[in-house]
Every structure is written in C-alpha cells, then in structure tokens.
Amino acid sequence: MRVKPLLINEKRFFFGFFLMSTRLTPEQIERYSRQIMIPDLGGKGQIRLRQGKVLVVGAGGLGCPAAFYLAAAGIGALGLVDSDRVELSNLQRQILHSTLDIGREKVDSAKEKLNQLNPDVEVRAYPVRLSADNAPELFASYDFIVDGSDNFATKFLVNDAAVDLGKPFSHAGIVRFQGQTMTVIPGKSACYRCVFQEPPQPGEILNCQQAGILGAIAGTIGSIQATEAIKYLAGMEEDLLVDRMLTYDAKTIKFRIIEVRRNPQCGACGDKAERRSHEFRQRTEV
C-alpha cells in the first residue's frame, strides 16, 4: 500500500520536477522557513507559491526587483517579457543586470541571476515586445501579471488584455521621486482604464528616459508589485491593493491611498466593453 505514493513522487520528480508537487523538500522548507513561519502563508501558502506562475512584463526598473523577490519567494514559474538589451544607463535601477551584461538580452541576463538566486524557479525568457497579437498567448499560462513596462501604450495594453482574459495583475508607474500602483482583479475591481480612461497624447508626459528616475523608487514600487503577486497566489485576495491607487512621493515620504471604483463606461471592463480577447487591440492606442 505504501508503494504507490512513492511511484507517484518518482514520476513527478522525472516529469514535473516537483513544479506541481504538493509537498516541500527539507531543503525547500529551510530555504523558505522565514516566510513559512508567517501564519498567513505557512506551508500551505508556500506550496501555493510553488504552484503559481507569474508573468513579469518588462525586465527593467520595476520588473527587476519584482522578479527578484518573486524568485526568492519560490514562485513555481516566472515569465519575463522584454525585447531590449542591457545598456549602461539601465544599471542605476535595473538591479538584475550587471556591468558585464551590457549588450545582452535583458531577459537572458535576468534569467541567469534569478536561477542563481533560486534554481527551484522555472524562469522563461521571452525576448519579444508585448503586442496585442502576442499578449493572449503570453498571458494564457500565467496566474498573475506584473506590469513593469515603461510606456503608456504597453500599460494600457496589459490592462486591456488582462481584463479581457480575466488575469489579475499589478499595475505600476514611476518617475523621478514618484510612484503609483494598483492591483486589478478583472470583473471584481476597478481597472487602470476605469481610472485614467485613455493614455495621454505622446509627448504630453515625460517618461523615465526623459524625466529621470531614482533607482530606489523602482525598488519600492516593484517590491510592492511582488508582494501583491505573492498575496494573490497565497490566497490572501481580501488584502490586495484593489479599488485603491497607492501613490508614493519619496521626496516627502508620503504614501497616499486613493479609493477608486469601477467605471460603468470603462472601455475595458465597463458594461458595454467588448469581451472577446481579439477586440482589445481595437481599443488599444498602440
């Protein structure tokens, strides 16, 4: 009677490499002991993290710290989407990349560091730019999306695609000393388009490249995004940053929560919004 579970475990070891395992090895218990001892997580929460899959859009200022903490926390699979290569001017904030990585694909550089940190995590590198065409396929196999993109077109695209596909996600934006972030559970909470309706005209707002960004701000906001993904996967859905926009001003050290709500006229999640996934590209101002 005891032979069967052993066989199942062996099979899992060979085929799934305990990605989907429902138990933790002694090494994993030690690695994650400081978070397993948190009552809200526990061993059960840790197993849920191991079974969880998170897609990080952008391996830049926000994506690096978010992916770093997600890998450290033992997320089962971590996808990274970014078509850029590492540049010297990235290194002041994109903490997964080093001086030696200049010229490499960001996703390859990031994957290497994440696997060094935690070989348990299956890191999948997608050296592509997120588009209306590839978003449904990229999003499909993930439980949660972290938007670390660096432009409005992609931020609205992530929102619209995630809403259409019913994927929970963390939105964030940063500039200079400022950051803002909100978590969206499609169908339940306000989305990014509920709040801002549409992207500003090109050139109306300066981006990081034009306006600057302090690296540590990216760390603060990216860490919040990782925390939201971890809470979601661990089943702490009631405690997420939903229906609220968090703004952070590092210069004056002021955090502020603004209560937001679903907009019935929202182009992404409103009453009249199209639900079919291919429709979002028509709403997207890319």
Added chain:
Amino acid sequence: MKVKVKFFAFLRERVGTGEITKEINEGSTVADLWATLKKDYPKLAPVEMRLLYAVNRNYVNPDYALKESDEVVFVPPVSGG
C-alpha cells in the same frame, strides 16, 4: 468657499508647489476648479490628459460638486518603469 488643492507628479513641478488653498465659488465642480487652475497657472494650460481626481481620498468624476474645505488631489498617470 475655500478648498485645499494638491498636485502630484509633474503637475507639482508645473505649479511650483505641491499644495495650495484656493477660493472658489459655491457650487463649483472639480472641472470648474481645474479650469480655474489652468488660468492661474499657465503651465497647466496645455495639460489635456485625463487625470485622476480625488476629493478627500476618494475618486470623483469631474462633475463632482465641491464643498467648503474639501481636499482635492490631481494625480496624472505615470508612465515610467
């Protein structure tokens, strides 16, 4: 009546300060206040994008009628990552 106004992100830089107190007419809406501010601060005039308007930490629509000593916050979207 008087309301407290706060500007976030690049709006603060355009105005030159993060917070002002503003005298407005009874019954003014958030949209009215924004239109007045655009006249007071020429650097706000070209700002056409949709902002997040919050009154007393709650999201409101532009037609929200303001009351004495309300705190109004204008938050622009932030694109960086």
